[in-house]
Every structure is written in structure tokens, then in C-alpha cells.
Amino acid sequence: MSKAEPLTGLGVSPGIAVGPVARMAGRPELPAPAPVSDVDGEVAAAAAALDTVAKDLTGRAAGAAADAGAILEAQSLMAADPALADSVAELIRAGSDAAHALTEAFETYREMLAGAGGYLAERVADLDDVRDRAVAAVLGRPMPGVPHPGFPYVLVADDLAPADTVGLDPAAVLALVTERGSPTSHTAILARSLGLPAVVGLPGAAGLADGTVVRVDGAAGTVEVGVDPTAVGAAAGELPDYAGPGRTADGHAVQLLLNIGSAADLATGGGGPAAALRDAGIAAAEGVGLFRTEFLFLDRHDMPAPDEQQAAYEAAFRAAGGRKVVLRTLDAGADKPLPFLGLRPEPNPALGVRGLRVARVRPEVLTAQLRAVAAAARAAGAEVWVMAPMVSTAAEAASFAGAVRQAGLPIPGVMIEVPAAALHADRLLAEVDFLSIGTNDLGQYTMAADRQSGDLAELLDPWQPALLSLVAACGEAGRRAGKPVGVCGEAAADPLLAPVLVGLGITSLSMSARAVPQVGAALARLTLADCTELAGLAVAADSAASARAAVRDRVPQ
Amino acid sequence: MVEQRTVVIGSDSGLHARPAALFVKAAAAAPVPVTIRVGDGKPVPARSMLSVLSLGARKGTEVTLEADGEDAARAVDELAALLARNLDVEG
Numbered sequence: 001m002s003k004a005e006p007l008t009g010l011g012v013s014p015g016i017a018v019g020p021v022a023r024m025a026g027r028p029e030l031p032a033p034a035p036v037s038d039v040d041g042e043v044a045a046a047a048a049a050l051d052t053v054a055k056d057l058t059g060r061a062a063g064a065a066a067d068a069g070a071i072l073e074a075q076s077l078m079a080a081d082p083a084l085a086d087s088v089a090e091l092i093r094a095g096s097d098a099a100h101a102l103t104e105a106f107e108t109y110r111e112m113l114a115g116a117g118g119y120l121a122e123r124v125a126d127l128d129d130v131r132d133r134a135v136a137a138v139l140g141r142p143m144p145g146v147p148h149p150g151f152p153y154v155l156v157a158d159d160l161a162p163a164d165t166v167g168l169d170p171a172a173v174l175a176l177v178t179e180r181g182s183p184t185s186h187t188a189i190l191a192r193s194l195g196l197p198a199v200v201g202l203p204g205a206a207g208l209a210d211g212t213v214v215r216v217d218g219a220a221g222t223v224e225v226g227v228d229p230t231a232v233g234a235a236a237g238e239l240p241d242y243a244g245p246g247r248t249a250d251g252h253a254v255q256l257l258l259n260i261g262s263a264a265d266l267a268t269g270g271g272g273p274a275a276a277l278r279d280a281g282i283a284a285a286e287g288v289g290l291f292r293t294e295f296l297f298l299d300r301h302d303m304p305a306p307d308e309q310q311a312a313y314e315a316a317f318r319a320a321g322g323r324k325v326v327l328r329t330l331d332a333g334a335d336k337p338l339p340f341l342g343l344r345p346e347p348n349p350a351l352g353v354r355g356l357r358v359a360r361v362r363p364e365v366l367t368a369q370l371r372a373v374a375a376a377a378r379a380a381g382a383e384v385w386v387m388a389p390m391v392s393t394a395a396e397a398a399s400f401a402g403a404v405r406q407a408g409l410p411i412p413g414v415m416i417e418v419p420a421a422a423l424h425a426d427r428l429l430a431e432v433d434f435l436s437i438g439t440n441d442l443g444q445y446t447m448a449a450d451r452q453s454g455d456l457a458e459l460l461d462p463w464q465p466a467l468l469s470l471v472a473a474c475g476e477a478g479r480r481a482g483k484p485v486g487v488c489g490e491a492a493a494d495p496l497l498a499p500v501l502v503g504l505g506i507t508s509l510s511m512s513a514r515a516v517p518q519v520g521a522a523l524a525r526l527t528l529a530d531c532t533e534l535a536g537l538a539v540a541a542d543s544a545a546s547a548r549a550a551v552r553d554r555v556p557q
Numbered sequence: 558m559v560e561q562r563t564v565v566i567g568s569d570s571g572l573h574a575r576p577a578a579l580f581v582k583a584a585a586a587a588p589v590p591v592t593i594r595v596g597d598g599k600p601v602p603a604r605s606m607l608s609v610l611s612l613g614a615r616k617g618t619e620v621t622l623e624a625d626g627e628d629a630a631r632a633v634d635e636l637a638a639l640l641a642r643n644l645d646v647e648g
Binding site: 070073074077078080081082083084109112113116120123127301339 | 573574575577578581582601602604605606607608610611613645646
């Protein structure tokens with residue numbers, strides 16, 4: 001096979017991956033209305049399209065997690081709705097073609113749901129998805145949405161919006177490639193947070209056919225086609241040379257830690273081309289910097305029993321193999337509703353009862369969790385630090401620290417996600433032993449820009465100088481108090497931004513396993529003085545883009 | 558013989574999500590067509606997911622089921638019993 005010139009776009013998340021392309025098709029565009037000669041045939045074609053969609057969704061529901069499965073099943077019932085099929089047939093008999101009849105019939109129900117507000121209005125997006133699938137099926141176009149080819153793939157799309165990536169399985173995706181997009185687009189942010197190589201703004205991405213094996217270089221910004229399919233596993237040979245511990249070229253220690261959701265995230269040997277980098281990251285990391293504990297609580301109508309909680313925590317502590325684990329207490333609330341908490345829906349869930357604030361109304365949930373964590377830590381003989389999400393004041397930090405110590409856990413800390421907490425970092429450090437900055441939420445609250453909003457991606461860029469100033473305030477407070485201050489947001493996984501954070505006084509960086517080797521290698525090339533200089537450039541910049549550009553120009557490639 | 562049953566929705570989430578899916582599937586399996594309406598509203602086919610969702614019935618909403626023909630009584634009895642249960646806390 002002859003090797004073509006590589007396609008060149010913008011590399012926005014480093015790493016190399018080789019694998020087959022699976023395209024994410026956009027919404028099918030409606031062709032001009034066509035006259036229908038065979039009315040019965042057209043009715044049958046529309047019915048067959050709805051049937052295909054219903055069966056496809058039912059099949060996917062069977063393999064999905066409970067939450068997603070319920071939505072897929074409801075969508076399948078929408079596609080199989082006999083009243084919908086009747087109105088489609090009526091519209092076709094009145095002279096419409098199948099694609100237009102489907103679109104119009106869905107529109108009637110769409111208006112009914114949207115008009116009802118609340119929960120039903122939220123189902124409009126599900127209904128639109130069913131409509132797009134049915135129209136695509138009747139036109140013979142590829143199904144819109146994230147592909148499910150059944151093997152690891154390079155996701156190729158025009159662009160990715162937050163809604164598109166909800167169903168994305170990070171374990172199945174090797175790399176992201178988009179035709180449009182910029183370093184601040186959702187694609188870039190998502191890729192860096194998942195530690196996936198990504199190339200955006202790639203002219204010619206539209207020409208990459210399903211199944212074509214490509215080699216994506218997320219640092220160089222290139223995509224090679226005509227790659228030998230047997231080279232799929234070869235990318236593993238191009239791992240950055242990093243085995244930990246994390247330190248700068250002049251030996252300044254920076255702990256590189258892992259973000260996990262359960263013990264399974266610490267298991268190595270998953271196989272496949274995606275696994276090698278992940279395994280290297282798990283092996284090189286010095287511990288866990290963010291153990292999210294929500295997984296235990298999802299879909300629950302009652303609080304998980306103490307021994308069930310203890311067993312899950314203990315499994316993760318043991319999997320860490322003697323390395324420290326920073327556990328975050330339950331981060332739920334109006335923004336991530338859990339049935340058993342029984343919280344009321346709120347108009348502004350991001351500003352509502354969430355994170356540690358849940359303890360104001362359901363204190364027993366936190367007490368029970370801390371008791372289970374303490375028992376698990378004792379049983380596993382593990383070094384466990386415990387932190388609370390969504391802390392705003394020193395008083396909240398003091399009360400949490402008291403509860404943690406009372407449970408028999410020696411090292412309490414808090415997350416910095418609220419600007420008020422960052423501004424008073426020194427007062428918080430008087431109450432707790434460490435801080436961990438969640439840059440995604442801190443960015444959202446600092447810039448007053450909803451994390452779910454694709455239109456505001458530029459404001460949510462972790463390179464925003466105002467956000468970096470708040471990180472600097474925390475780093476400075478940590479230095480004065482002689483206490484550790486980490487970052488566990490998406491910013492920590494960016495090999496270009498990591499040295500800036502170190503220069504701002506950050507002492508540990510926590511990220512997905514796949515990002516660890518890249519970040520470790522990047523830090524090892526720079527001295528602490530380099531990092532400090534880069535931090536100065538980034539904070540002094542007048543925009544996220546110019547901060548990134550200033551640092552990129554100064555770092556030896 | 559037209560059979561009618563009036564019942565109060567027992568599921569916490571109302572006649573939405575999983576309870577709606579269970580109800581619509583049961584109605585589709587019923588031997589006769591069944592309609593459902595809220596109060597004096599327009600009756601809609603119980604086997605139509607979109608029509609059932611559009612009712613916007615919440616926990617505590619009174620709905621009326623109606624069917625005609627042989628086995629109609631058993632069909633509306635079974636569906637009414639399903640709606641009265643709190644399907645969110647089962648299974």
C-alpha cells in the first residue's frame with residue numbers, strides 16, 4: 001500500500017494512536033420534497049425506517065448501563081409508536097414523501113413535549129434524535145450520533161458538541177479527529193480531559209472513510225492514511241519515556257496522580273492499542289489524586305449499605321498498592337441528582353445544593369460515608385486523604401475537617417471550585433491539610449459560564465488568565481502554609497499547561513492514566529525556574545489563546 | 558361493553574420515564590385497544606408512547622382508562638393496577 005502525504009490540522013492533545021476510522025454522521029439534511037408515485041411503497045419505507053430505528057435502540061438499550069438504557073428504551077418506544085406511524089402514513093397519502101412526512105409527524109409531538117415544560121421538555125432532544133435516525137434510515141444515510149462499531153476506533157466528525165459526546169465510551173475511542181474546531185473547542189477540551197490524542201481543524205477529515213486505518217499524531221497535528229493495518233498495535237512502541245516519580249529537570253518534585261472512579265480504573269493489562277499508554281500511566285503514577293465515589297450511589301433509591309461502601313473503597317485502596325489515595329466524598333446534588341437524596345429540582349442546579357452542601361440537608365449521608373472510608377482505610381492499611389467538593393467558606397472547611405478527623409481519618413482537605421474559596425485559600429488551609437483545585441468547576445464559576453454550554457467553550461478554556469490567577473493565589477497560600485495544593489481538573493492533563501501550574505506553586509497534578517506519561521515527560525524537560533517563567537507569561541496574557549501561544553512559543557518542542 | 562377505570566398515578570416520577578415505558582408495553586400487549594385520558598381531556602391510545610408522555614400525568618394525577626369489547630374489563634383492570642403501583646421503587 002502506498003503511503004500518502006499526511007493530512008495536517010491542529011494538534012490539540014498529544015499522543016499517538018493507530019486504528020480504524022468510525023465516522024460520526026451529522027443530522028441528515030432533508031432533500032427537496034419529491035413527488036411520490038408509489039404511495040404504498042413510500043408508507044412501507046417510512047414504517048421500515050421506524051422499525052429499524054426501534055430495533056437498533058432496543059439492541060443498544062440491552063447493552064447499556066441502567067440510566068442510559070432507560071432512555072434508549074423510551075426512545076425505542078417513541079420510534080415504535082403506532083400513533084406516530086399513523087400520522088406519517090396520513091401525511092404520505094396527502095402527498096408528502098417519507099422523509100418530509102417523518103419530519104412533520106415528529107414535529108407535532110415535539111411541540112407537545114416542548115410546551116409541557118420540565119421533564120417532558122428535556123425529552124425533546126431524545127425525540128429529535130429518534131427523528132434524525134428515522135430520516136437517515138429512510139434516506140439510506142449513516143445513522144447520526146456517536147458510532148458503536150464494536151471495536152476501538154478513531155472518531156472522525158465534522159465537530160463535536162457536548163450533546164454529541166454524552167454517549168461516548170472513552171475506553172472504545174483511540175483518538176479524536178474533527179474537520180472544524182479550534183484549540184478551545186469542546187473536542188479539544190474533551191480530548192485533553194480524557195488523555196486522548198486529538199487533531200482538530202483538519203481539512204479533508206470529511207474524506208476519511210469508515211474502516212480506513214489511520215495514524216493520528218496529536219502533538220504534530222497530523223493524520224496519516226494508508227497505514228499498514230498490522231501497525232495498529234505499534235503505537236505502543238512510541239510511548240514517552242516516563243516511569244515516574246514526577247519531577248522537573250532540576251529535581252523539583254511534582255506528584256503525578258490518577259483520577260479514578262473505582263478499583264477497576266487501576267487494573268492494567270486491558271489489551272488493545274489503547275491499553276499500553278494507560279498501563280504505563282497507571283504504573284508511573286504516585287497514587288490517586290481524585291477518587292470519585294459517585295459510582296456507588298447512582299441509580300439508588302436507598303443509601304448503599306455501610307459494608308457495601310466499605311468493600312468498594314477497600315478494593316480501590318488495595319488496588320493502589322500502597323500508594324496514597326485522595327478520596328472525594330459524594331459529589332451529588334441538584335446538578336447530578338441521585339434519587340435517594342430526595343432533593344428538590346432547582347432552577348440553577350450548578351448554584352444549588354450540591355457537593356458538601358448536601359450535608360446541610362442530609363448530614364447522615366456524609367457521616368456514613370466517612371465511617372465506611374475509615375473502616376476501609378484501616379482494613380487496607382492505606383494512606384487515605386479525604387476531601388469535600390464544593391466548599392465555599394472556611395467555616396464549611398472547618399466543619400468538614402472536624403467530621404473527617406472524628407471518623408478517624410487523619411488528613412482532611414477541600415476542593416477549590418468556588419472563587420470565594422480560592423480567594424480565602426489561606427483561611428481554608430488554616431482548617432485543613434491540603435487543597436485540590438477542580439479547574440473545570442472553578443473555571444465555570446469564575447467566568448460565570450455553564451460547563452454544558454458549547455457556545456461558551458472559549459470562556460471555559462483552562463488557560464483563561466483570570467482562572468490562572470486564582471490558581472496562583474492557592475499555590476501562594478500553600479507555600480506560605482507549607483501544605484500541598486494539587487490540581488485535579490482537566491488542566492492538569494495538558495502537557496503544555498502542567499508546567500505553568502507547577503510554576504504557580506501547584507505540588508501535585510491528577511489526571512486520567514493515559515495523560516500521565518505525556519505530562520511526566522513534559523515536566524522532566526523543564527526546570528522549576530522555566531516553569532515559573534512560563535507561569536508569569538500565562539498569567540500576564542490578556543486572553544486564553546495568547547496565554548497558550550506565549551507558552552508554546554517559549555517551550556522547546 | 559365499554560369498560561372504564563379511573564385510577565391515581567402511583568409512581569414517584571409520574572407517568573414518565575420507566576413507568577411510562579412499562580405501561581405502554583403492557584397496553585400494546587393487551588387484547589383490545591385501550592385509551593387513557595386525564596380528567597375530561599381527550600382520550601389517547603395507551604399503546605402510543607408519545608401520546609402517553611404528552612399527557613404530562615404526575616404522581617397523584619387521576620387518569621381514566623377505557624376499552625371496548627371482549628376482555629376489555631380484564632385489560633383495564635390490569636392496566637389500572639399497574640398505574641396505581643409505584644413503579645419507580647420496584648425492581
